[in-house]
Amino acid sequence: MSDARATILQLAREMAESGLYGGRRSIEGRLRADGLPRVREALDDDVRRELDHRCQTLRNPR
Numbered sequence: 007m008s009d010a011r012a013t014i015l016q017l018a019r020e021m022a023e024s025g026l027y028g029g030r031r032s033i034e035g036r037l038r039a040d041g042l043p044r045v046r047e048a049l050d051d052d053v054r055r056e057l058d059h060r061c062q063t064l065r066n067p068r
Contacts (some may be wrong), residue, residue, distance in 0.1 A: 014048040022057045025064035030057040 014037060021033045030049065037045045049057070 008031055008063045010044065011041075011048045014042055014045055015053065017042075018045075018053070019047060019060075021068065022060040023064070025061075027061050029061045033057055033061070 017028075017037060021027055021036065022030075027031050027033050027036070034045045034049065042066075
């Protein structure tokens with residue numbers, strides 16, 4: 007795994023854990039706005055599902 011991809015994955019997971027984001031789309035947008043243009047390439051389908059699930063779980067606890 008490249009350093010850039012590892013950094014993107016770490017940041018995306020931290021953002022999901024923060025509970026401040028509604029899902030992977032908002033996380034991807036924030037990372038791109040922060041100057042990481044290859045976000046879409048770095049996040050595969052499994053990671054996208056993980057981020058969506060984590061965001062939803064933290065925003066809508068049971």
